[in-house]
Amino acid sequence: SFIHGTEIMQAARKGGYAHGAYNTNNLEWTKAILAAAQAKGVPAVVQSSMGAAKYMGGYKVVRQLVEGLVESMNITVPVVMHLDHGNFEAAKEAIEAGYSSVMFDGHDLPFEENVAKTKEIVALAHPKGISVEAEVGSIGGEEDGIIGAGELASVEEAKELAATGIDFLAAGIGNIHGVYPENWEGLNFDRLSEIAEAVEVPLVLHGGSGIPKDQIQKAIDLGVAKINVNTEQQISWSKAVKAYYAADKDEAEKGFDPRKVLAPGTQAIQDTVEERIDWFASQKGN
Numbered sequence: 185s186f187i188h189g190t191e192i193m194q195a196a197r198k199g200g201y202a203h204g205a206y207n208t209n210n211l212e213w214t215k216a217i218l219a220a221a222q223a224k225g226v227p228a229v230v231q232s233s234m235g236a237a238k239y240m241g242g243y244k245v246v247r248q249l250v251e252g253l254v255e256s257m258n259i260t261v262p263v264v265m266h267l268d269h270g271n272f273e274a275a276k277e278a279i280e281a282g283y284s285s286v287m288f289d290g291h292d293l294p295f296e297e298n299v300a301k302t303k304e305i306v307a308l309a310h311p312k313g314i315s316v317e318a319e320v321g322s323i324g325g326e327e328d329g330i331i332g333a334g335e336l337a338s339v340e341e342a343k344e345l346a347a348t349g350i351d352f353l354a355a356g357i358g359n360i361h362g363v364y365p366e367n368w369e370g371l372n373f374d375r376l377s378e379i380a381e382a383v384e385v386p387l388v389l390h391g392g393s394g395i396p397k398d399q400i401q402k403a404i405d406l407g408v409a410k411i412n413v414n415t416e417q418q419i420s421w422s423k424a425v426k427a428y429y430a431a432d433k434d435e436a437e438k439g440f441d442p443r444k445v446l447a448p449g450t451q452a453i454q455d456t457v458e459e460r461i462d463w464f465a466s467q468k469g470n
């Protein structure tokens with residue numbers, strides 16, 4: 185069975201390291217994320233966006249897939265099954281479907297409504313031992329149809345949202361989903377420090393792909409305990425599958441067996457996740 189994310193994230197914030205939360209899309213993604221966490225001996229935080237869950241056949245299917253693989257792969261590290269950027273309905277559905285952690289993303293609502301809805305999700309989730317993440321300000325760019333202006337989180341709003349009883353807080357601090365533009369100004373560490381000083385909950389850094397290692401390190405030092413990574417897996421997967429087809433091999437030998445075609449991509453995802461685990465020093469929690 186899954187664990188919620190509260191304790192491992194609190195320990196990470198205290199201990200000066202972070203846990204990556206890695207997005208899944210299908211069987212191969214899920215296997216790769218679980219295998220990487222098991223190889224490194226750290227908790228696995230597997231997350232699905234609303235779009236990925238829809239693609240995979242619904243929240244229940246995602247939960248069952250992860251549960252099934254945990255058993256068949258003999259995964260012994262703790263596993264968090266998290267909903268990434270859920271709207272109100274999705275958060276409720278994921279809770280019902282057996283997720284152990286949900287993000288309610290109300291960044292596009294008027295702030296007071298974001299607070300009110302977050303409270304409702306906390307009231308549904310906490311009695312079931314499910315952790316809750318909420319978002320203040322917004323993350324720039326787009327992920328799976330979730331679009332944000334990259335609005336810098338206000339310290340006052342961060343405090344108010346944290347007071348709803350959430351377990352971790354995602355704050356817009358100049359971070360962007362997807363590939364960072366050439367002229368990106370970097371994370372806003374001043375605002376991150378102010379927020380970290382104002383709230384005790386572990387902070388979440390979205391848009392974890394493409395942020396230079398030194399900025400990641402600084403963010404962790406300032407209170408970031410959960411780092412979401414999605415695009416990085418997608419890039420390494422697609423590079424590996426393209427390379428497989430481009431390799432100078434006989435067409436017949438390359439073939440069309442999906443298990444052969446997808447194997448290098450799956451390995452590439454695992455390698456990427458293992459590298460991030462090292463970057464985030466997730467093993468410090470052991």
Ligand code: G3H
Nearest residue numbers: 362390391393412414415
């Ligand atoms: O919620 C998911 C993350 O924020 C992923 O962002 O695709 O830029 O790594 P990324």
Ligand code: ZN
Nearest residue numbers: 323390391412
């Ligand atoms: Zn995100």
